[in-house]
Amino acid sequence: MKTIKTGVLEAAYLEVGPADGPPIVLLHGFPYDVHAYNDIAKILAAAGKRCFTPYLRGYGPTKFLNEQTMRSGEQAAMGADVLAFLDALKLEKAVLAG
Structure with missing residues (x-):
C-alpha cells in the first residue's frame, strides 16, 4: 500500500503493472474498497497496463x-x-474505470 498527498487527502492506493505502462485508475464504490479490483488489476498489469486503485475519501487508510x-461525499468532491x-x-491522462 502506497500513500500520496493529493490536495485535501493523504490517499492510500495500490499500484501494479509496469512503470511505463499506460495508466488506468480503478475507482471503487460503496460498499467496496480497492480489493474489489485485485483480479482485474492483475490481468491489466499482465497486459502491460499500469493500474492505480485508490481508497476514495472515507474509505480505508485514506x-x-x-x-x-x-x-463531503458529493460527486464534485x-x-x-x-x-x-x-x-x-x-499523470497527464489516464483511463478511469469504476
Whole structure:
C-alpha cells in the first residue's frame, strides 16, 4: 500500500503493472474498497497496463490532511479528489474505470 498527498487527502492506493505502462485508475464504490479490483488489476498489469486503485475519501487508510476540512461525499468532491490524485502522480491522462 502506497500513500500520496493529493490536495485535501493523504490517499492510500495500490499500484501494479509496469512503470511505463499506460495508466488506468480503478475507482471503487460503496460498499467496496480497492480489493474489489485485485483480479482485474492483475490481468491489466499482465497486459502491460499500469493500474492505480485508490481508497476514495472515507474509505480505508485514506485520510484528510486537516481535521477542519468539510467532509463531503458529493460527486464534485470525489471528482476533485481524482484530479488531485492524477496531478500528484504527475499523470497527464489516464483511463478511469469504476
